[in-house]
Amino acid sequence: MQGKHYSSRGDLEPSDGSEVAAQGGVRYAQGPVTLGLGFVDDIVEGGGNDEVRYGLIGSYDFTDQFSARLGYETRDENDNYTPSATGENGFDTVGLGGTFTTIPWAFALDYYNIDRDNRDDSNAWAAGSYYKVSSNFDVFLELADGDAPTVNRDTTLGDLSDDVYWLTGARYHF
Numbered sequence: 075m076q077g078k079h080y081s082s083r084g085d086l087e088p089s090d091g092s093e094v095a096a097q098g099g100v101r102y103a104q105g106p107v108t109l110g111l112g113f114v115d116d117i118v119e120g121g122g123n124d125e126v127r128y129g130l131i132g133s134y135d136f137t138d139q140f141s142a143r144l145g146y147e148t149r150d151e152n153d154n155y156t157p158s159a160t161g162e163n164g165f166d167t168v169g170l171g172g173t174f175t176t177i178p179w180a181f182a183l184d185y186y187n188i189d190r191d192n193r194d195d196s197n198a199w200a201a202g203s204y205y206k207v208s209s210n211f212d213v214f215l216e217l218a219d220g221d222a223p224t225v226n227r228d229t230t231l232g233d234l235s236d237d238v239y240w241l242t243g244a245r246y247h248f
Contacts, residue, residue, distance in 0.1 A: 080119035164191035
């Protein structure tokens with residue numbers, strides 16, 4: 075469990091508004107099965123629509139090198155919320171992914187179907203590669219498309235310059 079404090083810093087018009095958002099989760103692992111359940115108070119100052127966002131994920135380790143996961147995330151519609159051009163209100167997301175590891179490498183691939191309440195539905199995907207330099211230091215490269223169109227006979231996938239981002243970095247685990 076944790077709380078995040080959000081203030082109105084950076085607003086054009088100064089205000090005394092601030093809010094604390096709660097979030098938390100629980101994880102259970104037994105043998106090759108792992109289950110997780112979480113929530114976040116998705117307040118407007120944090121980029122949300124002032125509704126609670128819930129998520130559930132399950133993963134299964136088929137071997138020491140391959141695991142698969144299935145997840146679900148939801149947030150209710152808020153009739154008083156006006157999303158920005160890129161924002162969204164209520165939605166349901168289902169995701170499927172897997173990770174393959176071969177020391178020192180790990181490769182991950184995930185696909186998501188996003189069912190928005192008052193906007194077009196879409197797909198999203200993410201791919202990543204991770205290299206373990208030492209027991210507590212790794213480097214990574216990730217590529218993701220957060221809003222890929224639904225592909226059917228009248229729609230092409232489009233180019234990889236629309237809503238696609240990449241991320242690279244290094245992590246040190248203390």
